[in-house]
Amino acid sequence: MIRAAARALLLLLLLAGVARAQPAPASTPQLAADISTDRVEITTGFTGSSVMVFGATERLIGAEGGEDVVVVAWGPPQPTVVRRKVNVLGFWLNGPSTVFRQVPGFYAIAATRPVWQILPEETRRTARLGLDSLPLTASGSQAPAFRAALLELKQQDGRWQEYAHPVTIAGGRLFSARVSFPDTVQTGDYRIEVLLVRDERIVARQALFLRVDRVGTAASIASVARTEPLVYGAVCILLAAIAGWFGSIVFRRN
Amino acid sequence: MQVYLPIAEMSVDALLLLGIGFGVGWLSGLFGVGGGFLLTPLLILIGIPAPVAVASGANQTIGASVSGLIAQWRRGNVDARMGTVLLVGGFIGSGAGVQLFALLRRAGQVDLAVAIFYVVILGTVGMLMVRESVRSILRRRRTGVAAAKAHEHTWLHGLPFKMRFRKSRLYISVIPPLLVGFGIGILSAIMGVGGGFMLVPAMIYLLGMPTSVVIGTSLFQVVFVAANVTFLQAVQVGTVDIVLTLLLLAGGVVGAQFGASMGTKLRGEETRALLGMLVLSVALGLLYDLVRTPDSLFSIGATP
Numbered sequence: 001m002i003r004a005a006a007r008a009l010l011l012l013l014l015l016a017g018v019a020r021a022q023p024a025p026a027s028t029p030q031l032a033a034d035i036s037t038d039r040v041e042i043t044t045g046f047t048g049s050s051v052m053v054f055g056a057t058e059r060l061i062g063a064e065g066g067e068d069v070v071v072v073a074w075g076p077p078q079p080t081v082v083r084r085k086v087n088v089l090g091f092w093l094n095g096p097s098t099v100f101r102q103v104p105g106f107y108a109i110a111a112t113r114p115v116w117q118i119l120p121e122e123t124r125r126t127a128r129l130g131l132d133s134l135p136l137t138a139s140g141s142q143a144p145a146f147r148a149a150l151l152e153l154k155q156q157d158g159r160w161q162e163y164a165h166p167v168t169i170a171g172g173r174l175f176s177a178r179v180s181f182p183d184t185v186q187t188g189d190y191r192i193e194v195l196l197v198r199d200e201r202i203v204a205r206q207a208l209f210l211r212v213d214r215v216g217t218a219a220s221i222a223s224v225a226r227t228e229p230l231v232y233g234a235v236c237i238l239l240a241a242i243a244g245w246f247g248s249i250v251f252r253r254n
Numbered sequence: 255m256q257v258y259l260p261i262a263e264m265s266v267d268a269l270l271l272l273g274i275g276f277g278v279g280w281l282s283g284l285f286g287v288g289g290g291f292l293l294t295p296l297l298i299l300i301g302i303p304a305p306v307a308v309a310s311g312a313n314q315t316i317g318a319s320v321s322g323l324i325a326q327w328r329r330g331n332v333d334a335r336m337g338t339v340l341l342v343g344g345f346i347g348s349g350a351g352v353q354l355f356a357l358l359r360r361a362g363q364v365d366l367a368v369a370i371f372y373v374v375i376l377g378t379v380g381m382l383m384v385r386e387s388v389r390s391i392l393r394r395r396r397t398g399v400a401a402a403k404a405h406e407h408t409w410l411h412g413l414p415f416k417m418r419f420r421k422s423r424l425y426i427s428v429i430p431p432l433l434v435g436f437g438i439g440i441l442s443a444i445m446g447v448g449g450g451f452m453l454v455p456a457m458i459y460l461l462g463m464p465t466s467v468v469i470g471t472s473l474f475q476v477v478f479v480a481a482n483v484t485f486l487q488a489v490q491v492g493t494v495d496i497v498l499t500l501l502l503l504a505g506g507v508v509g510a511q512f513g514a515s516m517g518t519k520l521r522g523e524e525t526r527a528l529l530g531m532l533v534l535s536v537a538l539g540l541l542y543d544l545v546r547t548p549d550s551l552f553s554i555g556a557t558p
Binding site for chain 2: 042043044045046047048078079080081082083084085090091092093094097099145146149150152153154183184186214217218219221222225226229230232233234235236237239240241243244245246247248249250251
């Protein structure tokens with residue numbers, strides 16, 4: 001719904017722009033983008049969610065026009081520990097570990113073409129485009145196997161995504177991409193960057209912001225548990241006792 | 255129907271949790287135990303993080319045992335004095351256990367510790383139960399009646415600080431019940447169980463309590479130690495998920511009633527043999543998990 005409406009609106013704007021007989025190029029933005037919602041709400045029935053990033057460009061997108069669109073989404077940093085299992089006397093247990101302090105809890109990239117095809121390595125590295133360009137600095141063991149495991153496991157649980165969804169183009173200038181969040185998504189502030197790439201350079205960029213929040217019962221439970229653990233603990237005990245006692249009265253079978 | 259667990263920070267099928275609650279409740283009603291020793295491994299199996307499974311398992315144990323305690327109390331089957339002595343040991347033990355748990359969590363060895371505790375404790379208890387019940391079944395076949403165990407005097411009766419427990423018809427030192435309570439308290443904190451399946455044999459064989467007050471008194475200890483563990487886990491580790499607990503209880507209280515009405519049709523020795531085999535198979539399953547080559551050698555987690 002939102003997606004369709006936004007697309008229609010953009011198309012109208014675009015047509016209006018074309019109809020006004022080409023205004024001065026300097027005043028036209030090369031890139032205009034927005035997201036379907038600036039708030040993802042984690043409710044009691046939350047099973048993951050997705051937002052739509054959409055926009056329009058001044059020039060044509062696609063291989064012939066030479067312009068490409070890249071959409072990158074970042075979550076708040078989440079220090080992550082990677083552990084390796086070792087076999088001791090036939091038992092598998094957690095052995096050496098290493099901590100990655102500055103890694104995003106969520107990272108997703110989508111593009112009309114893979115970024116390694118359209119941007120030189122240096123640009124990718126400074127703009128942190130693509131999972132291989134993330135600065136994964138480890139404290140502890142520096143073995144490359146830990147980095148590889150981090151990349152693999154984060155992608156497995158959907159918290160890091162590389163080209164999981166396509167950037168679709170309509171009418172040569174309208175683009176849209178989906179960013180999907182798994183149910184294990186962290187709360188916090190997310191940043192989505194839309195980049196316009198031409199001739200191996202980033203020619204325009206726009207940052208969009210998004211907040212992931214718990215709402216309703218889930219939010220109150222989590223916040224009480226964190227801020228008032230004494231009260232929360234006592235309430236948990238009482239609720240369990242009442243539920244058990246009440247249930248045994250209601251369902252008694254004699 | 256998916257439901258989001260606010261503390262575990264993941265969504266799970268609510269029907270699956272209700273089903274697990276029902277199944278475990280049914281077994282616990284059938285055998286007269288809390289069922290925590292089945293619940294925590296099952297929760298870990300469906301992907302609930304071990305710390306949340308243990309803490310919420312302890313929370314669930316309160317609900318699963320409280321109605322039994324009320325019923326036993328009304329019938330006068332609770333030795334409150336013995337229960338209090340056990341409880342003092344239990345509180346100290348569960349306090350120490352939660353500290354140990356937090357320490358293990360920081361070291362990244364919670365999963366291993368939980369698994370090893372389960373394998374060792376369940377393996378031992380299961381084996382003893384099967385052996386004991388098979389013996390008494392054989393004895394009954396041979397003589398026609400189950401032989402009553404004579405009241406024996408052991409070195410335990412030579413310890414100081416003696417106290418009279420009228421309901422249990424015992425005059426013994428407070429040291430053995432304190433130690434029993436302490437041990438069960440530690441296990442309760444690390445395994446997320448009430449510990450009834452260990453407490454009951456300990457009371458009968460170690461303390462020599464009459465069976466009539468054993469169930470009620472163990473429930474007394476279980477409810478309060480589980481409450482203590484829940485409270486300490488909520489405050490120190492922050493892993494009690496009340497949504498998870500209530501869903502499990504909703505299935506559990508219904509299952510327990512069905513199980514209990516079926517349990518009255520089974521003979522004591524056969525029930526114990528079945529329970530022993532169940533306990534043993536859980537231990538073997540967990541042991542297999544520890545020794546088989548894992549799918550991935552690596553695991554990731556949030557920094558503690």
